[in-house]
Amino acid sequence: MWSSGVAVVIPCHKVTKHILPLLECIGPLVDRIYCVDDCCPDGSGDLVERACGDPRVVVVRNAVNLGVGGAVMHGYERAIADGATVMVKLDGDGQMDPSLIDVFVAPILAGDADYTKGNRFFDLRGISAMPLLRRIGNLGLSFMAKASTGYWDVFDPTNGYTAIHAAIARRLPLEAISKRYFFESDILFRLNVMRAKVVDIPMDSRYADEVSGLKVSKIIGEFLAKHMRNACKRVIYNYYLRDLNMASIELLVGLPMLVFGALFGFFHWLHAAEEGLFTPLGTIMLAALPMMLGLQLLLAFLSHETSAMPRHALHPLLTRYPSGALPPVA
Incomplete structure (x- = not known):
């Protein structure tokens, strides 16, 4: 029987040293705990x-290794099906403090958020506890994620300590979300397209003898490509398919002007350098003017972007509709 309606999903892969102590620390607010054995x-x-x-513990098994994202999506599906x-x-490696579950769940149950996520960078004094390479990598990934997800007021996108309302998760295309370490950022991208409200929760991480499978040097290229893909998709969805406003026009006009001015100026500068000639003032102005105007329009677009984030939780509205009445987000 559910009382609070809160479930915990724990992807389990090579966490036999930490999983049992973690389970012992999960408080009474949680009704059910899904340990997803990802072909461990x-x-x-x-x-x-x-x-x-x-x-409260239920073991869910994957026949093949789906990666941390795939394991979490499987856990979500089971939890949603169970109500x-x-x-x-x-995470099953003991890095996340289970005593914070109440803090992550409270804004969602109060109707103030659809999705909450941890932010290890909120307290600057606590950042020193994070390994240097992980700190640098997370800072870089955070800035890339802001552009791709559209949540400019959230940080630490690779933080895996999250909570989500079932009405929101039910509308996510769980089968299409990235199965590996990119899944946290991929979920944020899809939540923004849905216009769901995301709230950062300040937290500290605990680093002991666990070994992280996330190697910044190996995933930085993959993450950059996926962030660029999601950024393009989000802009097209939000500014040209679902809505058309001044920001849409600013981007549509500003970006080509900036690119034209830069390419035009570079071509004529290169030609003048090869010929040993001075570039005419008129040519310089033909390059500088569209660059300046294009940059101004892009700054106006970014100003709209950073002020247009979702401000109201979506799940109170979704729960008024019968299950399946609204289509999932693509």
């Missing part, structure tokens, strides 16, 4: 079934 070679699911006596109201995602 160490038998995480078997360990939980054998050694954990908590009746959960809010799903909290915890």
